[in-house]
Amino acid sequence: MTISRREFISGLATSALISSTASAGALKRFRGYPQRLGLLHDTALCVGCRRCELACQEVNGLPPHPVPIGEAKIFEKPRGVSEKLYTVVNRYRQARESEPAVFRKHQCMHCNEPCCVSVCFVKALVKTPEGPVLYHPELCVGCRYCIFACPYYALAYEYGDPRTPRVVRCTMCYPRIKEGKSPACAEACPTGAIRFGRREELLKLARQRQRKYPDRYFPEIFGENEYGGTSWLTLLKLPPEQMGLAADLPYEPLPNLTTGFLSLAPLVVAIFPGLLGGIYAMTRRREELARLQKQQELERLRKALEEKSAEEVEKLKRHLLARLEKAEFDRQPQATDKTTGASGEENK
Amino acid sequence: MFEMLQDFTAFTKSCSYLLAAVILIAYIPFMLFLSRRDD
Amino acid sequence: MNALRPGGIKIAPFYLVSGVILIFGAVIVALRYAYGLAYATNLTQTTTWGLWTGFKLVFVALAASGFTLTTGVYIFGMHEYHPLVRPAVLSGFVGYSLFILILLFDLGRSWRIFYPFLVQAGVTSALFEIALCVLLYYTTQFLELTPVGFEWLGWRRWRKVMVGATVGLSIFGLLLSALHQSTLGALYLTVPGKLHPLWYSPYLPLHFFLSSVMGGISMVMLLGWASKKAFGNKMELSWQELDRLTVGLGKAGAISTAVYLAVKALDISLGGKWHEVSSGWGAWYLLETLGCVLFPCMVFAYSHHHRKPGLIRLAAAWTVFGVVLNRLNVAVVAFNWTFPTNERYFPSWMEWVVVVFLIVLGLVIYRLVCERFAIVNQHPDYLSH
Numbered sequence: 001m002t003i004s005r006r007e008f009i010s011g012l013a014t015s016a017l018i019s020s021t022a023s024a025g026a027l028k029r030f031r032g033y034p035q036r037l038g039l040l041h042d043t044a045l046c047v048g049c050r051r052c053e054l055a056c057q058e059v060n061g062l063p064p065h066p067v068p069i070g071e072a073k074i075f076e077k078p079r080g081v082s083e084k085l086y087t088v089v090n091r092y093r094q095a096r097e098s099e100p101a102v103f104r105k106h107q108c109m110h111c112n113e114p115c116c117v118s119v120c121f122v123k124a125l126v127k128t129p130e131g132p133v134l135y136h137p138e139l140c141v142g143c144r145y146c147i148f149a150c151p152y153y154a155l156a157y158e159y160g161d162p163r164t165p166r167v168v169r170c171t172m173c174y175p176r177i178k179e180g181k182s183p184a185c186a187e188a189c190p191t192g193a194i195r196f197g198r199r200e201e202l203l204k205l206a207r208q209r210q211r212k213y214p215d216r217y218f219p220e221i222f223g224e225n226e227y228g229g230t231s232w233l234t235l236l237k238l239p240p241e242q243m244g245l246a247a248d249l250p251y252e253p254l255p256n257l258t259t260g261f262l263s264l265a266p267l268v269v270a271i272f273p274g275l276l277g278g279i280y281a282m283t284r285r286r287e288e289l290a291r292l293q294k295q296q297e298l299e300r301l302r303k304a305l306e307e308k309s310a311e312e313v314e315k316l317k318r319h320l321l322a323r324l325e326k327a328e329f330d331r332q333p334q335a336t337d338k339t340t341g342a343s344g345e346e347n348k
Numbered sequence: 349m350f351e352m353l354q355d356f357t358a359f360t361k362s363c364s365y366l367l368a369a370v371i372l373i374a375y376i377p378f379m380l381f382l383s384r385r386d387d
Numbered sequence: 388m389n390a391l392r393p394g395g396i397k398i399a400p401f402y403l404v405s406g407v408i409l410i411f412g413a414v415i416v417a418l419r420y421a422y423g424l425a426y427a428t429n430l431t432q433t434t435t436w437g438l439w440t441g442f443k444l445v446f447v448a449l450a451a452s453g454f455t456l457t458t459g460v461y462i463f464g465m466h467e468y469h470p471l472v473r474p475a476v477l478s479g480f481v482g483y484s485l486f487i488l489i490l491l492f493d494l495g496r497s498w499r500i501f502y503p504f505l506v507q508a509g510v511t512s513a514l515f516e517i518a519l520c521v522l523l524y525y526t527t528q529f530l531e532l533t534p535v536g537f538e539w540l541g542w543r544r545w546r547k548v549m550v551g552a553t554v555g556l557s558i559f560g561l562l563l564s565a566l567h568q569s570t571l572g573a574l575y576l577t578v579p580g581k582l583h584p585l586w587y588s589p590y591l592p593l594h595f596f597l598s599s600v601m602g603g604i605s606m607v608m609l610l611g612w613a614s615k616k617a618f619g620n621k622m623e624l625s626w627q628e629l630d631r632l633t634v635g636l637g638k639a640g641a642i643s644t645a646v647y648l649a650v651k652a653l654d655i656s657l658g659g660k661w662h663e664v665s666s667g668w669g670a671w672y673l674l675e676t677l678g679c680v681l682f683p684c685m686v687f688a689y690s691h692h693h694r695k696p697g698l699i700r701l702a703a704a705w706t707v708f709g710v711v712l713n714r715l716n717v718a719v720v721a722f723n724w725t726f727p728t729n730e731r732y733f734p735s736w737m738e739w740v741v742v743v744f745l746i747v748l749g750l751v752i753y754r755l756v757c758e759r760f761a762i763v764n765q766h767p768d769y770l771s772h
Contacts, residue, residue: 030353082432113353121503121515141502142495145514147435149577156432162423165495257576265516266368272562273375283464361510
C-alpha cells in the first residue's frame with residue numbers, strides 16, 4: 001500500500017477544476033488555535049535512518065519492523081502507513097555523484113481544518129487546541145469515511161480485528177506533549193530533521209532557512225497553506241510532486257467542498273413541503289374542476305332530455321359520442337402495433 | 349468566537365438541523381389548516 | 388401457482404435455488420464477523436471503501452422506485468398507475484433493507500450503528516445526514532406499507548388512518564429521498580484528488596439524484612413485468628393494462644434519462660473537461676453515459692411513440708445497468724484511478740458472494756410478501772371504490 005506520487009498529481013488537475021461552493025464560513029478567515037504546536041520536517045537534513053519509525057513503534061506499542069534500521073533495501077518500493085506503521089520514511093531520489101539521497105517522513109499532517117474531523121459522523125476525531133488531531137476509539141463505528149477522505153492517505157484501519165478494530169494514525173504523541181515532552185520521532189531524530197514547537201515559531205524558522213539557503217529548498221513550505229494548512233510542516237528538497245505530495249494544492253480546506261452542499265439539506269426541508277404541498281393542491285384543484293365539468297355536462301343532458309327538445313338531445317348525443325370515440329381511439333394501441341391483445345403476453 | 353472553521357460549521361449546522369425539524373413539524377398543522385376549506 | 392403449500396413438501400424451484408445461495412451467503416457473512424474484514428474483503432489502507440460501498444449506492448439508487456411512483460400518483464395525481472404503487476413501495480423498502488444490511492456488513496463495528504443518534508452526532512458529516520435521512524425514510528416507507536399489514540390483520544380503522552396519511556408520507560418521502568440520494572453523491576465531494584475528473588464533479592449530488600429517478604422508474608417497469616410473469620393471474624393488472632402503463636412510464640423514462648444526459652453534458656463543459664473525454668478513460672465514460680443512458684433514452688422515446696412495451700422494458704433494463712455501472716465506476720473503478728495496477732483494489736470473491744446473497748434475499752422477500760399479502764392484488768375485504 002504505497003503513496004506513489006501519481007495519485008497526488010491527479011489532485012492538482014482535479015482540484016483546479018473545482019470552484020469553491022459558497023458556504024457561510026467562506027466569508028471570514030479562521031486562524032485556528034493560536035498557540036498550537038506543530039513539527040517541522042527538513043528533508044534536506046533527513047538521512048533516511050528510520051529511527052523515527054522505530055521510536056514511533058516503541059511509543060505506540062507496535063511490533064518492530066522486520067527490516068532493521070540501516071537496511072537500504074526497504075526503500076526500493078515506496079511504503080504507506082498501515083496498522084503496524086503509523087509513520088514511514090520513503091526515498092524519493094537515490095544518491096548520485098555529490099548529492100545524497102532524498103528522503104521524506106510521511107504521517108498524519110494534523111491539518112488545521114482536518115477533513116477527517118469534519119467527515120466523522122460521531123465526532124470520534126477531534127482537533128485539539130494544542131494542535132494534534134485525536135481519535136476516540138470508544139465512539140468509532142468503523143465507517144472509515146475518515147480514511148477514505150484523507151488526501152494524504154495518512155490513516156489506517158485494523159481490518160484484521162473482528163471485535164475492536166480501530167482507525168490508527170500518528171497522534172503527535174499527545175500524551176507526551178501533555179507531559180511537556182517532544183513527540184518520540186522528534187526526540188529520536190539524530191540530525192534535527194524533525195523539530196517540534198509552536199507552529200508559528202516553526203514557520204519563522206522554516207522561512208529563515210529558506211532565506212539562508214535559497215537553492216536548497218523548494219520555495220514553498222508544504223503545509224503552510226495547503227488545504228487550509230497543516231501542523232506538520234515540510235521543507236522540501238525537491239518539488240512536491242517528486243516527493244510523494246501534490247503540487248499546487250488549493251488553499252481552501254477540503255471540508256468546504258462538502259459544507260456548501262450540506263447546507264442545502266435544511267433548505268430542502270424548508271422548501272419541499274410548501275412546494276410539493278402546493279403542487280398537490282393544484283393537482284386536486286384540477287381534478288375537482290374536471291369532475292365539476294363532467295357533472296355540468298351530465299346536468300345539461302338531463303335537462304335537455306326533460307325539456308324533450310329532440311334537436312338538443314341529438315346534438316348532445318352526437319357530441320358526446322364523438323368525444324367517446326376520440327377517447328377510445330387515444331387509449332387503444334395503434335393498428336400497426338402487434339404487441340398487445342386480450343390474451344397478449346409481451347415478452348422482452 | 350470560533351477559532352476554527354470546523355467549530356463554526358458544527359455550531360451552525362446543529363442550529364440549522366434543529367430549526368429545520370421545527371419548520372417541518374410546523375408545516376403539518378399549517379398545511380392541514382389550509383386544506384380544510386377544500387374538503 | 389407456485390406458492391408454498393403449508394405443511395406440504397412441494398417447494399418452487401425458485402425457492403430451492405435461492406435457499407442454497409442464501410445459506411452459502413449467510414455462512415460467508417458469519418465468517419466476516421468471526422474473522423474480520425481482512426478475511427472477507429480485499430480492502431486496503433489506501434482503498435478503504437470497495438465493492439460493498441459501490442453496492443450501497445446501487446441499492447439506494449434502484450430503490451428509488453418507491454418515491455418516484457408515490458410522487459407521480461399522489462402528488463401529481465396520475466392515478467392510473469395506482470396498481471403499481473404497492474409493488475414499487477415494497478421493492479423500495481426491500482432495496483433499502485438491502486442497503487442497510489450491506490452497510491452493516493461493511494462497518495467495522497456494525498453494532499454501533501445508532502451511535503450518531505444515541506451517543507454523539509457529527510453534524511458536519513455528509514454521512515450523518517445520510518444516516519438521518521435513511522432512518523426517517525425507512526420509517527416512512529414502512530408506514531406507507533402498514534395498510535397492507537392492517538388489511539391482513541383486519542384492523543379497518545388503523546388502515547383508514549394510514550391511508551389518510553398517504554399524501555403527507557409521499558411528500559415527506561420525496562423530500563427525504565431527494566436529500567439522501569444526492570448526499571450519497573456528496574460523500575465523494577471531499578476526494579477530488581482520488582476520483583477521476585470525468586466522474587468527479589461539484590454537481591455529483593445532482594447527478595446521483597437524477598440518475599436515481601431514472602433508475603427508480605426503470606425498476607418499476609421491470610418489476611411490473613417480473614411480477615406479472617411470476618404471479619400470473621394472482622396479479623390483478625392484466626397484461627394489456629400493464630403494457631399500457633409501461634408505455635406511459637416509458638415517457639417518464641425518456642424524460643428522466645434526457646435530463647440526466649443534459650446535466651452530464653453541462654458538467655463536462657462547466658468543468659472544462661473536454662480533453663478528458665478523448666482519453667482512454669474518456670472512452671469508458673462515453674460507454675457509460677452514451678452507451679448506457681443515451682441509447683436507452685432513444686429507445687424509450689421511440690418505443691413510447693410507437694407503443695412498444697417490450698422495447699420499453701429493454702430500455703429500462705439497459706438504464707438500470709447504466710445506473711449500476713455509474714455507481715460502481717464512482718465507487719470502485721474510477722476511484723484511486725492513478726494507482727498502478729498492482730496497488731489497485733479488486734474485490735474478493737467473498738465480497739461478490741455477499742452481494743449476490745443480498746440480491747437473492749431481496750428477491751425472495753419481495754416474492755414472499757407478494758404471495759402472502761395484497762401487493763399485486765387487492766385484498767378482497769377492501770376492494771377500492
